[in-house]
Amino acid sequence: MIKTMCRFDDDIEFKNKYNDLLIIERPVKKFKNYKRKKTIKVKAIRWFVNGDHPNDGPSNKEGKVVRYYKNPDIPGSSICDICGNPMYRHGWIDFDDCGRIVCPGDYVVTGYLSRETFPMAKELFEENFEEEIE
Numbered sequence: 001m002i003k004t005m006c007r008f009d010d011d012i013e014f015k016n017k018y019n020d021l022l023i024i025e026r027p028v029k030k031f032k033n034y035k036r037k038k039t040i041k042v043k044a045i046r047w048f049v050n051g052d053h054p055n056d057g058p059s060n061k062e063g064k065v066v067r068y069y070k071n072p073d074i075p076g077s078s079i080c081d082i083c084g085n086p087m088y089r090h091g092w093i094d095f096d097d098c099g100r101i102v103c104p105g106d107y108v109v110t111g112y113l114s115r116e117t118f119p120m121a122k123e124l125f126e127e128n129f130e131e132e133i134e
Contacts, residue, residue: 041112041132044125047091048104065117066091066102082121093119 045052051059053066062068069076069090076088083103091102095118102108102119109125110117 042129043110043112044107044120044129046122047102047106047108047119049089050091053108063091066093066108068092069101091119093117 045054047053047066049059050056050061050063050066050068053063055065056063069087069092071087074087076086078087079085080087080090080101080103082101083105085104089104093100093102093108095116100119103121105122106119107122107125108117109120
């Protein structure tokens, strides 16, 4: 119970034997933990190889949006823990201060208003987004 001195319809009053008002308690209202995701509009392209994104340019060069994945500490022949493909098949998107790895089959999502571009796993994307019917 939350103790308060404000009076509301569902308050509980406690009085002593002299009928003096001592404490008013308000029952705590319980809220469900469910939240609804705000509806947002995004552009999404499924990415498999360099050149799949329409703003990347020709497929024989490094893309402007999804770049080649390069990391001096991780050899290109090593296997990705997430998708099981060799790292040389992956892409890279500059995002915030660092960047994000794009696995083959991920969606490359661009916010409709914010214009930020980021990768999203196929399963997560299909769980949260659907085709817009015009």
